Amino acid sequence: MPSSHLTVLEQSAVRYASSPVFKVPRLDLSTKQVLSWESITYSQFQSDVERFARYWSRVLRQDGIPPRSVVGIWLGGMTYTDVLHIYSVCRAGYIPQLFSLRLPNPEVIYELLQRAGARALIHDSSFASLLDSAPVPTHLAATSEQVDPQNEPLPVLYNGQPEEIVFIFHTSGSTSGSPKLVPCSYKWLETTIRKAHQVSTPLASGRQDVTVWMGSMCHIGQTFMLMGSLQHGSCVIQPTAIAFSSDELIDMVARCGLNRLNQFATFLATHLRNSRKDAKLLSIIQNLDEVLYSGLPLAREEEDWAYRSGVNLKNLFGSTECGAMLLSIGGRDRSAPLLRSLDGVSYGFVPTEPSAQTESGHQSTARMLELVIYAHSGDCPDASLRSADGHLHTGDLFQEAGPGSYVFRGRDDDWIKSENSLRCDTKAIEDHVRATCGTLIQECIVVGSGRPSPALFVEPAGNVDSDKLKREIIRKTRQFHSRRYLHERITSTNMILIVEPGTLPRTATKGNIRRKAVEEKYKDTLDAIYGVTC
Known part of the structure; x- marks a missing residue:
C-alpha cells in the first residue's frame, strides 16, 4: 500500500495516465451557467503537481526557507489549482498548514502560523490587502499561467519516517477563540490511505467511477475522499458551488457520468426534498451506484424516506482528527443504516457509565458507549490531541444495535455542526454572552445544527425592548465573534431571538435548557430566519 498521497498519485498517473482525474466547469461569464466540463487527466495532474513543486521550491528557497519547514496555505480548497498548491508544496518537501476561507480573521491565522512554527504563507488573492503585519513572508497563490519554474530541478520525493509530520489541519470549531492544530504523521496518513481505499472501492466493474467534490481540500473530508478516488483511478467533478443545485446534479450525471454522489448531509437533504416533487430527479438519484453522506446525521424522516425510495444510501462517520472511522452497512434491509468500524483500525466502544442490568441479570442494550x-x-x-491515557476519547456516543453494529446517539459535549459539517462551540458563545450581558439576560442557548450559522435564544432579565437588547448583545460580543470562523459567528440581530422568561424547554431534573428541544419547538421560526423553503 502506498505510503503517502504523493506516491498514490505517482502510481495512479502511470496506471491511469489518460483517464480523467478531474472535470472542471467552464462557465459563461455573464450567466454563470456551465458551458462544458473540461477533463484533466491523471498524467496532466502529476505533471502539473511537479511543475508547481519546482516553482514553489524556488520561491521558498529564495526566502531562505529549508525543506521540511511548515508553510501555511490559505485557500478556498475548491478548485483544481488549490489542489495543485497543496500537493505541490508537499512535493517540494514542505509541510502544508491548511486554512480555508471560512477562517477569515488574519490575527487568528497569524497565531496558528506561529503555534505551528510556520515559515511562510501562500494565500488567496482576496486576503492580499489584509496581510501587511504577517509574521512570515507571504506569497499570492499562483495561476497555472504564472507558474514558471525556470529550470528549477524537481526535489527528490521525501519519504518520511512514521512519526514525522506530513501536513497540519485544524479543528473546524474554535476553542477559546482559536482552532486546535491537528498535526498528521506519515503513519496516520498511511492508515488513512488504506481506509480511503475501502470507502472508495468501485461498486461496478468495467467503468470509471465519477464522484463530486465534497468540501474544501483544506479540510479532511475532501482530502480523504480524493485519496480514495486516486487509488481506484476515479474521476472527481468540481461543482460550481459546494451547495450545488439539483439541476447541476442532473447535469453532472448527464454530461460527466456521475455515478457516486458524495455530500455533506445538509446539502444532500436538499436534493432528497426536491426529488419528492420531481420524478426525474428521484429516478436519477435512485440509479446512482451510491449516495454517500457525511458530516452530520440526516434527519430521520429524510433518511427513512431515502431508504424506502430505493436510494443506495451510505453514511460515513468521521472527524478531522481521525478521518473516516465508521461506515454504514447499506443495502435494503433494516440493518442498512447501522455503522461499523472500517478495517485495519483499533477502536473501542466504552460504556460512559456502569451498565444497567435487568432483574434477570441481562445487560441493558440501551447503554451509551463512547467511541475511543x-x-x-x-x-x-497526534499525542497533543489525546487524553491522559494515551487514547483519543472522541466524545461521540453510540448504542450497540447488534454485534459490531452501532447507532450514533450524538455527542457528550456542547458542540453542534453547521450545514458544512463544521463544528461550532455553542458553550463558548453562551458563556461569553452570560459574562458580557449578565445583567441583561436571564438565560440563553445557542442552536443551529445543520444551519449556515448559529442563532441565539435569549430569555431577558425583566421587561426590555427586544430590539434594543439585541443591538446591545451584538455590541458587547462583536470583538469575541470577530475571532471566530464564519460558521460560528452571530453578528446580526436577525440571529438573536428574544423569548419570554421561562419559556425555553428544560430538563425535568436539573432545569437545563434542552438544545434539541429548542430547535424542534422553534423550527418554523428558524426556517423563516434562515430562508428555508420546503
Whole structure:
C-alpha cells in the first residue's frame, strides 16, 4: 500500500495516465451557467503537481526557507489549482498548514502560523490587502499561467519516517477563540490511505467511477475522499458551488457520468426534498451506484424516506482528527443504516457509565458507549490531541444495535455542526454572552445544527425592548465573534431571538435548557430566519 498521497498519485498517473482525474466547469461569464466540463487527466495532474513543486521550491528557497519547514496555505480548497498548491508544496518537501476561507480573521491565522512554527504563507488573492503585519513572508497563490519554474530541478520525493509530520489541519470549531492544530504523521496518513481505499472501492466493474467534490481540500473530508478516488483511478467533478443545485446534479450525471454522489448531509437533504416533487430527479438519484453522506446525521424522516425510495444510501462517520472511522452497512434491509468500524483500525466502544442490568441479570442494550480510538491504532492522532491515557476519547456516543453494529446517539459535549459539517462551540458563545450581558439576560442557548450559522435564544432579565437588547448583545460580543470562523459567528440581530422568561424547554431534573428541544419547538421560526423553503 502506498505510503503517502504523493506516491498514490505517482502510481495512479502511470496506471491511469489518460483517464480523467478531474472535470472542471467552464462557465459563461455573464450567466454563470456551465458551458462544458473540461477533463484533466491523471498524467496532466502529476505533471502539473511537479511543475508547481519546482516553482514553489524556488520561491521558498529564495526566502531562505529549508525543506521540511511548515508553510501555511490559505485557500478556498475548491478548485483544481488549490489542489495543485497543496500537493505541490508537499512535493517540494514542505509541510502544508491548511486554512480555508471560512477562517477569515488574519490575527487568528497569524497565531496558528506561529503555534505551528510556520515559515511562510501562500494565500488567496482576496486576503492580499489584509496581510501587511504577517509574521512570515507571504506569497499570492499562483495561476497555472504564472507558474514558471525556470529550470528549477524537481526535489527528490521525501519519504518520511512514521512519526514525522506530513501536513497540519485544524479543528473546524474554535476553542477559546482559536482552532486546535491537528498535526498528521506519515503513519496516520498511511492508515488513512488504506481506509480511503475501502470507502472508495468501485461498486461496478468495467467503468470509471465519477464522484463530486465534497468540501474544501483544506479540510479532511475532501482530502480523504480524493485519496480514495486516486487509488481506484476515479474521476472527481468540481461543482460550481459546494451547495450545488439539483439541476447541476442532473447535469453532472448527464454530461460527466456521475455515478457516486458524495455530500455533506445538509446539502444532500436538499436534493432528497426536491426529488419528492420531481420524478426525474428521484429516478436519477435512485440509479446512482451510491449516495454517500457525511458530516452530520440526516434527519430521520429524510433518511427513512431515502431508504424506502430505493436510494443506495451510505453514511460515513468521521472527524478531522481521525478521518473516516465508521461506515454504514447499506443495502435494503433494516440493518442498512447501522455503522461499523472500517478495517485495519483499533477502536473501542466504552460504556460512559456502569451498565444497567435487568432483574434477570441481562445487560441493558440501551447503554451509551463512547467511541475511543486506541493509541496503537494507526489513525490515532497526534499525542497533543489525546487524553491522559494515551487514547483519543472522541466524545461521540453510540448504542450497540447488534454485534459490531452501532447507532450514533450524538455527542457528550456542547458542540453542534453547521450545514458544512463544521463544528461550532455553542458553550463558548453562551458563556461569553452570560459574562458580557449578565445583567441583561436571564438565560440563553445557542442552536443551529445543520444551519449556515448559529442563532441565539435569549430569555431577558425583566421587561426590555427586544430590539434594543439585541443591538446591545451584538455590541458587547462583536470583538469575541470577530475571532471566530464564519460558521460560528452571530453578528446580526436577525440571529438573536428574544423569548419570554421561562419559556425555553428544560430538563425535568436539573432545569437545563434542552438544545434539541429548542430547535424542534422553534423550527418554523428558524426556517423563516434562515430562508428555508420546503
